[in-house]
Amino acid sequence: MPRAAPLSSGRPVAPAFLRLWQGFLTARVLVALALLALLLLGAAMGQAGHALLPSCALAYVVATVLLRVLAGRAPPAPQPGLHWLPSIGVDVLLIATLQALQPAGAINFTPLFGLPLLLASVLGTLTLALGTAAGVTLLLLAWTVWQGGSDSTMQYLQAALTGSGYFVVAYLTHQLAARLISEQKVAQLSQVDARTQRAISALVMQHVADGVLVLDVAGVVRLANPAALLLFGPHASPGVPFALAPDGPWAALLTMARETFALQLPQTVDVSVEQHGQPPMALRLRSWPTHTRAARAEDDEEALCVVFLHDLREMQARLRTEKLAAMGRMSAAVAHEIRNPLAAISQASQLLEEDLHDPVHLRLNRMVRTNTERLVRITEDVLDVARVHQSDNAPTAPRMELDATVRQVWADWQAHDPATRQGLLALEAPGAWAAFDPEHLRRVLVNLLDNAQRYRGPHADALCLSTRITPSGRAGVQVWSDGAPLDASVERHLFEPFFSSESRSSGLGLYICRELCRRWRASIHYQRASRQLARGEVAGNAFTVLFARDRASATDTAPPSGFDTIGA
Structure with a gap:
């Protein structure tokens, strides 16, 4: 995702706003070049005009190019202020100057006021847009007063009508731009939400213990998580869609998927899958359709089926683990009870060794004593394991x-x-x-x-x-x-x-x-x-x-x- 460019005030700006700003700057350069070419062509053809007109057009070209180069990556803040003078201010000043220097009855430059007006309406606030329209309208009225003439009333009406049109255009353009910006923000948020949901779904599928499959109506596996691929073994193609064979080991899965599409209802079934070279797998299959009949009639999205594959062997092992855990607690109690008899046996062996002299008897007594000590240590360890007790202050290791x-x-x-x-x-x-x-x-x-x-x-x-x-x-x-x-x-x-x-x-x-x-x-x-x-x-x-x-x-x-x- 592209980073936001900095505003002239140091705040970040959206990439779309930056592109609009650069587009307006480029348009100003093109208008300036076209205006200079038009004035030079008119001078070459002997058209009457003020001598300063080409110079003003050339100055405008230089000003637009400098602003495009120097401020192309730093658009001004939307609020009204002096920072708009290099763009809107230069445009209005130049067009007013060209109109003032142009003889009566020659080229009318007032349509060029539309450029700064659009710039203010699209990139600025409503206040800036209406202010620009008001300024342009006052300039038109001032030009009418300066020109005077017998039909001044008609010229006043024309200037007022043009100014009113500028106000309407400024307001409507600004509202349209604000609406587009709002819809763009909503679209961006929707895209972010969609990417987030897609990332979360992919993460869940990658780490969920059960196998997850996504099938289409033709029985082709579109998507499978790692747990499902492990269950499929050599019958799966990681990263590539693969079809389920009607006569293969996974025929029951294909049959259940077809019933899910036909009935448009979730299905649950326990099956035994026998693959070549592997022991049979007891699985519980659960399927859900992504579309109901009503939904399929309303849109053109493809209907899919999501299937969860739960290994019943793991469930049985967990049940057995719970049973053995209860037996383990009983074993811990038994181990606790036999510690005292073992201690008595060990002590009796030590006392007996004092009265034994036959080497064979001594050797047998030492065997009893050694194995009793080993049983005592095993008993202590079993008790430690049963309590699942791990001391933070572990003993010093030999x-x-x-x-x-x-x-x-x-x-x-x-x-x-x-x-x-x-x-x-x-x-x-x-x-x-x-x-x-x-x-x-x-x-x-x-x-x-x-x-x-x-x-x-x-x-x-x-x-x-x-x-x-x-x-x-x-x-x-x-x-x-x-x-x-x-x-x-x-x-x-x-x-x-x-x-x-x-x-x-x-x-x-x-x-x-x-x-x-x-x-x-x-x-x-x-x-x-x-x-x-x-x-x-x-x-x-x-x-x-x-x-x-x-x-x-x-x-x-x-x-x-x-x-x-x-x-x-």
């Missing part, structure tokens, strides 16, 4: 050597089932230290590794655990597997509590991972990433944990390292 800790977690995880738990270990952060509790990191990585193992492929390199240093200097660990992409409805709720795509899962694993990372000011996120393997570039799912950097602990027990001094 510092651990990243590669050594990850190597130990990998070895312990593989030891449980060496035959099936195969993968790659890439330790690429030598000397890096992370501010994170080692036991919590073990829980996070074991959870991620178990998930990756569940969905990995049959190849030995289908799973990879790696550490790295990001370009910004943060240490990180990543669990990657070559599993299939996550469904969009699952990815949106990946780290929510009690949300799971499997009926046998509690849906707490990734949520606990996120809460443990937040406790130590680390971050965890999911992305679809490719990895270069011996069998080529393979796409897969990657869960990455990035650790916080702590300058205060950079000089702790960690050995000197270039990574220890990187700022947060």
Whole structure:
């Protein structure tokens, strides 16, 4: 949208007003040139006239050109004032001078008064327009008095009639200009409202969770938001209208759209869409016609149908989440109740160890004690998760050597089932230290590794655990597997509590991972990433944990390292 040019008073002016001002200035230049050419041609043909007439016309040309060059971008304020002298004042003065110097019976220059009169009526206020008309009328009457003659009465009447016409023209022209300006403002506001509504509609369609389609009577999808394109998969053409096949997987959608156009009433239907190579999708389709029969009879706008596609799998998952949330509250109560028995078991184990001497019994007692302590910590963590309590004053994070800790977690995880738990270990952060509790990191990585193992492929390199240093200097660990992409409805709720795509899962694993990372000011996120393997570039799912950097602990027990001094 073009910017408004400044007025001579410093206020902005609308582009339309500026164009009118420049148009009048250009017209003045053309009139001045035509007037000069006419006077020079008359002098060349021997027509009688005052010697100063060409000079006045030449001065007028110079004045109009200077005003066009110097004030073309700065129109005067509409209110009456001295700032109109270079335009209206010069025009009236020049025309009056030409008329005064012109012999009786020669060229009549009074019609040229229409130019300053129009300039004042269109670009000025009503006061300026009527004032200009009054001034011109007085000049005409003065000219009549100066000329005198036997038919002076008729000349007075003619001057008065001309002046009256000037007043009428000034008033009507100003009213017409004001009406046009008002309609232009209304049109501009309407355009702004239309652009705003279009931008809001596009923004809503881009970010709404449900799929949104716009179809015509021929079954062609005119518009589709990203959520709808994800549901369509390969059957959609982003950015290009595409037709629905009557015998395709979306035939039910086409049938419902046709019924909507035929009945001109909203429709709702639940369907199951089976696309090749994908599991069936349970969808709820809701359609609305954009035109009723009465509206279609009154205008020629094309009738369209808006369809909303709601994934019922997400609705079912949310219902299941609510049920599991209730179970989670019960689990928190159970965890609260078993803390005391666990404490008693731990204390009894310590007392029992004092009376044991057999190495086998001592080893068994230490196993009981170790696992009891682990259960106590898990119980405390479950209680923290159940309360969704995140303290602003997080405990001071112990510092651990990243590669050594990850190597130990990998070895312990593989030891449980060496035959099936195969993968790659890439330790690429030598000397890096992370501010994170080692036991919590073990829980996070074991959870991620178990998930990756569940969905990995049959190849030995289908799973990879790696550490790295990001370009910004943060240490990180990543669990990657070559599993299939996550469904969009699952990815949106990946780290929510009690949300799971499997009926046998509690849906707490990734949520606990996120809460443990937040406790130590680390971050965890999911992305679809490719990895270069011996069998080529393979796409897969990657869960990455990035650790916080702590300058205060950079000089702790960690050995000197270039990574220890990187700022947060």
